[in-house]
Amino acid sequence: MNAGVVDDVFPPAVRARLEEAADIQPPHVVTEFTSPVARAALAECEVLLTGWGCPRIDVATLDLTPRLRAVIHSAGTVKTFLTPAAYERGITVSSAASANAVPVAEFTLAAIILGAKRAFSLSHLFRTRRTHRTAADLDRHPWLGTRGITVGVVGASRIGRRVLQLLRTLDTEVLLYDPYVGEAEAQLLGATRTDLDTLVATSDVVTLHAPETPETRHLLDARRLGMMRPGALLVNTARGPLVDTEALTEHLVSGRLDAVLDVTQPEPLPHDHPLWELPNVFITPHMAGAQGNEVGRLGALAVDELARYARGVPLNHPVRLEDLERIA
Template identity: 70%
Template sequence: MDASLVEEVFPPQVRARMEQTAEVWPAGVLEDFDSPDAVDALRTAEVLVTGWGCPPLDAAVLGRAPRLRAVLHAAGTVKTFLSPGVFERGIAVSSAAEANAVPVAEFTLAAIVLGAKRALPLARLYGRRRTQRTAADLARPAWMGAHGLTVGLVGASRTGRRVAELLRTLDVEVLFYDPYTAEADIQALGARQVDLDTLVATSDVVSVHAPATAETRHLIDAHRLELMRPGTLVVNTARGSLVDTEALTAHLVSGRLDAVLDVTDPEPLPPDHPLWDLPNVWLTPHLAGALGNESARLGALVVDELERFAAGEPLRHPVLWPDWDRTA
């Protein structure tokens, strides 16, 4: 992994737990798999602990790691570096995506509350005019505030489910669209399952939480943006490719919709893109996921998995090959 992140992800108390469970390679952190140190380490390694910045774990690397039995990833997706050969070898894989979902869900809840309050455009007006202003200054809000809203969540992912749990603190109705999740599971979250067109047409807030796959590219497309009612707030803390940026831009420039976008497609947007300057758009630099002191959750989850693996117990957060095509 990127060596600069190690102390955040594995602070002393988490690192100490790891060293109680495993013999940790003493020479530091590998940032590639081709150096003499890496070749030496791989020769005897039974477990790889990986993170952001991990280089490809391909057939050539696996060939130099004959004893490897587990890859424990201290971040979200493993698709950026893991080859199918890992699963063909029967190597166990785990991800800290569950831990990363916590700050993403918290950020999403904040985005929904602040976006529903039209806080960003009003703050910009306030800063420009330096006098007290009210919602009337916006001239066009279809609604304002979270009370009584319908919030539509696209994807019952780890983050989507946690957002639904957090939304129980608000007086809102929650809708879900997820073709892979049973109605009973959605109801257990205090929500109602609907088709995607119904969700976007009846929600005051549409928040996107699906994985980025070929199937979900532009899931929120021009047609579904047209179905949204004036004043709808679009929140994307998942992946930029889930939303058709060009189609969304037209609705945001006209003022018909509002948006909080932690991710875009492309990312970042070109410097001259109109979304940078729109008062009804809040762009943030892909910061919803674990950062700073939040990162220790990732390391703690990985050490939990390491302890289970060492004890011969099943991993609690496995990444499974049958789910590969529909997971983040």
């Protein structure tokens, strides 16, 4: 992993647990797999504890690791660096994506609450006009606040499931679209299962938690964005390509929709893009995931997994080969 993230991912208490669970091969932090020192460490290691900035673990790297039995990733996706060939060699894979889901879900809930309250556009108006709000400022919105609204969750991913859990604290109706979730499971998650067209057409808030795959590119295209209710709020803390940015821009510029966008396509948007200046759009710099003191949660999960591996018990957060194509 990148040497600069080690102390954040493994703060002192977590690092101490790591050193209890495993013998750490020198040089401890490896940022490449080509030098003689790195190759010597790979030749002896049984577990690779990886993180942000991990070099690609391809067939050539696997050939250097005859004793490797597990890859435990102290971050989210493993798809960016791990070849499926690892599974063919019987290597167990784990990820801290569940830990990263916690701050994303919290951010999403905050975005839904503040967006439903029209806090972003009203704050912009307040800063510009510098006088108190009027009844007309509130009345111009088709609805305001979370009570009684319908929230549509797209994707029962790790993050999506945690968002569904947090939504139980609100007085809302919750719809769910996920092709891999049946009606009974959706009910257990506190939602009503529906198709995507129905979800976008009947929800006051649409929040995206699907992975980026060829099938999900522009999942919200011009047609589906046009189906959304006037005054609806779109929250995207997943991936920018899930939404057709050009089509979304038209609806946001007209004021027909509101949006909270932690991700965009492209990312960031061009300097002169109209979304930067719109009062009904709140854009954040891809920060919903673990940041600052939240990052240690990922390292703690990874060390828990390493300790379970050392005890010879099943891991709690495995990444299975059959799931790779449909997860983030």
